[in-house]
Amino acid sequence: MASMRAVQVSEAGGPFELVEREVPTPGPGQALVRVHACGICHSDSYAKVGGFPGVTHPLVPGHEIAGAIEAIGEGVHGWEVGQRVGVGWFGGNCGWCELCRRGDLMNCLNMDIPGISVDGGYADYVLVKAGALASIPDDLSAEDAAPLLCAGLTTFNALRHSGARGGDLVAVLGVGGLGHLGIQFAAKLGFDTVAIARGRAKAELALRLGARRYIDSTSEDPAAELTRLGGAKVILSTVTSTAAMDAAFGGLGVHGKLLVLGASMDPLQVAPAMLIAGSKSIAGHASGTSKDSEDTLAFSVLTDVRPVIETFPLEQATQAYERMMSGDARFRVVLTTGA
Ligand SMILES: [Zn+2]
Ligand SMILES: [Zn+2]
Numbered sequence: 001m002a003s004m005r006a007v008q009v010s011e012a013g014g015p016f017e018l019v020e021r022e023v024p025t026p027g028p029g030q031a032l033v034r035v036h037a038c039g040i041c042h043s044d045s046y047a048k049v050g051g052f053p054g055v056t057h058p059l060v061p062g063h064e065i066a067g068a069i070e071a072i073g074e075g076v077h078g079w080e081v082g083q084r085v086g087v088g089w090f091g092g093n094c095g096w097c098e099l100c101r102r103g104d105l106m107n108c109l110n111m112d113i114p115g116i117s118v119d120g121g122y123a124d125y126v127l128v129k130a131g132a133l134a135s136i137p138d139d140l141s142a143e144d145a146a147p148l149l150c151a152g153l154t155t156f157n158a159l160r161h162s163g164a165r166g167g168d169l170v171a172v173l174g175v176g177g178l179g180h181l182g183i184q185f186a187a188k189l190g191f192d193t194v195a196i197a198r199g200r201a202k203a204e205l206a207l208r209l210g211a212r213r214y215i216d217s218t219s220e221d222p223a224a225e226l227t228r229l230g231g232a233k234v235i236l237s238t239v240t241s242t243a244a245m246d247a248a249f250g251g252l253g254v255h256g257k258l259l260v261l262g263a264s265m266d267p268l269q270v271a272p273a274m275l276i277a278g279s280k281s282i283a284g285h286a287s288g289t290s291k292d293s294e295d296t297l298a299f300s301v302l303t304d305v306r307p308v309i310e311t312f313p314l315e316q317a318t319q320a321y322e323r324m325m326s327g328d329a330r331f332r333v334v335l336t337t338g339a
Contacts, residue, residue, distance in 0.1 A: 004021055006018075016321065018315055026076075033087065037334050056117075062126075067121075086293060144307060155181045159186055168191055170186045171248065173197075173236065174196070175195055223251040255278065309332050
């Protein structure tokens with residue numbers, strides 16, 4: 001039996017362990033993917049420390065997987081061995097639950113999540129449901145595709161479904177792993193894009209990525225500035241600080257929407273009355289399906305959106321994960337297998 005490297009977490013809170021495993025065989029409806037690159041996402045901390053429904057150990061983390069199909073199981077249609085593919089948070093839907101039957105695949109009650117409910121991409125190979133595969137365009141490297149499959153998809157899909165239209169004022173709150181992609185997508189989707197972050201350190205970068213205006217929230221009032229610019233149609237929040245969201249909320253224009261991507265358990269302080277004047281709203285957005293991933297990758301090639309990344313070899317998963325968790329990475333960390 002052929003063996004492969006995998007980085008697993010054996011128990012909640014335990015370390016990453018580089019282990020040898022047997023290369024799995026794809027069952028019916030599955031594909032075996034040779035992993036070329038796998039991005040590290042903040043949500044990988046669920047695999048590391050637990051605390052998310054469906055996490056069982058031992059577990060191989062990783063849901064920003066880019067590689068190529070090595071083998072396909074019975075009953076897989078539309079995919080070929082050798083084809084370059086990616087997989088994100090959406091690991092395939094069940095097909096029989098209430099939400100699947102309504103066509104709402106992303107909210108499937110039994111969805112596979114790579115690196116959370118099934119083994120993920122911190123390995124040489126990973127098994128994936130064929131319905132979770134996204135085709136990777138030739139012009140996109142595996143290292144660049146990987147972060148686009150979660151961080152990219154999340155921001156792109158949220159923005160394109162936000163209701164904002166070309167020329168509308170859209171603010172991206174936070175210039176980090178999600179935000180640096182959100183700024184690029186907002187600009188490339190034709191929005192009048194404003195970036196908001198703390199301090200001046202990321203100002204020049206934000207402008208280079210496509211923002212027309214940068215607001216330093218430590219020296220300027222983001223709500224007042226957005227109002228002065230006409231009021232935002234959308235504030236895309238990529239931060240976890242609810243204080244930062246509160247400070248920006250007042251900058252929404254009429255029918256403006258605070259779109260929340262950064263997962264925080266802290267409550268917002270927005271007074272309900274502030275939602276009524278101007279018919280404003282607060283909404284969340286869950287990433288997207290495999291087809292949304294494919295759209296994200298295609299749009300990124302079409303408009304030249306790329307993540308800013310740091311790469312580490314698979315065997316340095318521990319250092320790579322710590323680098324990502326430190327908040328110092330510019331901006332996404334990607335593991336490479338050498339394949
Ligand atoms: Zn993620
Ligand atoms: Zn389902």
